[in-house]
Amino acid sequence: MQISGNTIFIPGSTSGIGLALAVELHAEGNTVIVGGRRADLLERIAAEHPGIDTVQIDTTDPGSIASAAKEVLARHPDLNVLVTMAGVMHIEDWRRPESFLASAESVITTNLLGPIRLIAAFVEHLQEQPDATIVTVSSGLAFAPLKVTPSYNASKAAIHMLSESIRLQLAETTVKIVELEPPSVRTSLLPGQEDSEFAMPLEDFVAEVVVLLRTQPDAKEIQVERVKFLRYGEARGDYDQVVETLNALDPHGR
Template sequence: MKLSGNTVFITGATSGIGRGLAEALHRLGNQVIISGRRKHLLDEVTAANPGMQGIELDITSPDSIASVASWLKTNHPTLNVLINNAGLMPFDDPASAIDDAVTLNILTTNLLGPIRMTSALIEHLKAQPSATIIHNTSVVSFMPLAGNAVYSAGKAALHSYTQTQRFALRDTSVEVIEIAPPWVDTDLIHKSGDPRAMPLDAYIEDTIRQLGAGAQEIIVDGIRALRDNPGTGEYKLIAEFNQMLVDNPIPVD
């Protein structure tokens, strides 16, 4: 992926990894448009980054997605990079009944949101000389968390979708990239300063470096062994990993 001269649209970019990527790409000389549900946060980020633009988007709403896609194509006809970053990560317990509203909200946001947003812009992106779609999945695509079972399943599904979409677009001008973050110290669950979490600045720096190097799958070194885990012994490692989190839980206020 070229790192400058793009017109970039990022969903869920008012905090955490989304904001970090938006600001890094803005500094590199791209026109960046961010989105989120809360206008005051969009205004806060764009005020801190003159030249950046913001637009309200409810990623769970097909109508909102269609409206924003239409606005982007009209007002930013050179749009050539879509970063599907919006997501939420509530806890659940697959050993108990899970509230159906919680399940639907997670999957509508984290899986259907990226699919719908991409679908709304795909023909526009294919018409660009060079375009990029980036899906933000997670290390839990490969190492699911028992305390976030639906979130993990949704991210695994988005990983699968990314792989097939990359193949389907292989003869077009559109490249498809997956970023699979480790545990990064953001407010997705709780920003705690836990030493097991990768600092946000370090994650963004490494991700931008790998994007510039042409990687199709952005995996930081700390989780490469987890990415390479699939095999008949997979469950043993998953069980050990989850037991470690049971014994040393993530602090949450």
Template structure:
């Protein structure tokens, strides 16, 4: 992936990691379009950050994805990068009423959403000389957080999906990269001030450095996530799982 000169669509780019990456990528000389469900929030982003494009999209809705595709590709026919950032993270308790609905919503948003986005936008990405798809999994794809079982499962599935499409697209013009965040200080799980989460600015700076050096890299791994990412290979899986099992308990 070239770090500049791209036209990048980031559904789920209205806050946290998504917006942070959007602003940094724009500063590197990219045309950036962020997508989100709330038109008023998109208006605010557009007014505060000159040059950022916006489009309304609900990634749980195939119809909304199709509409966003038509809007983005008509306004930005040079589109060459898709970052599937949209996602939710909510705790589940099997004994608590309503947790099944949380699980189903998580699958719809975190798994079906990115899959639908890739299928929808791939034809446009394949028209150019070079293109990039960046999926967003998690360190929890490798060792799960017991408090969020379905979130972990969707991120493990995104990892597997990414591996599969990378092989299918290896002879095409499309590079496929998996971004693997650790816990980061964002609104996910109310971690804005969490001492166990990585400061957002620190995470974004390290990601941008890695993207600049990415070349043909398959994963973007900040140092903080390797504790989880490499746990199995290094024989630490049960130890890491034990640490994670103690988090977010009432």
């Protein structure tokens, strides 16, 4: 993926990594469209960041995805990058079904079905562009599990394998698949994570991602240094130690 000259839609980006990345990509010379559920947040983003477009979308709702896709493509027919950013993370106790079932269904709907539906809404259009990219967002937890978030871990592992698979299917098209693999980052994904000493500062994460996009335009996976501890535990042969370390940090894995 080239760092500039793109038209990029980032649904699920009214806060956290998504918004920070949208702002930086806009500063790099891209047309950026931010998507989110709350109209008030979208209005504030448009006011605070002139030039960034906004579209209302609920990535858990197939009808909303279809409607937003039509709106985005009508306003930006040169769209060539989709970033499937939306995601949720919940702490679950799988010893008690009342603790995890509704949570698991919500996580899978947002983190897995959402990206699948978004790709389905845009993939034909993207194949018509001379150079296009789908950016999926997995996690370091796709490769080493945090004990208290089973459904999140599973959803991100699925995103990793989905990315690997559709990259093979789209190999003969103009569409590249790039997987962004964040470590724990200081956002509101879990309560208290914004103040976690273990989590990577948001501005540092996004700055490193932008450098990687600039210097590695053909990369299949975007990995900041911090995530490699989780990503390559099995390859290094220290997977069990990685899992033990991750889950010993504190009860939330931070």
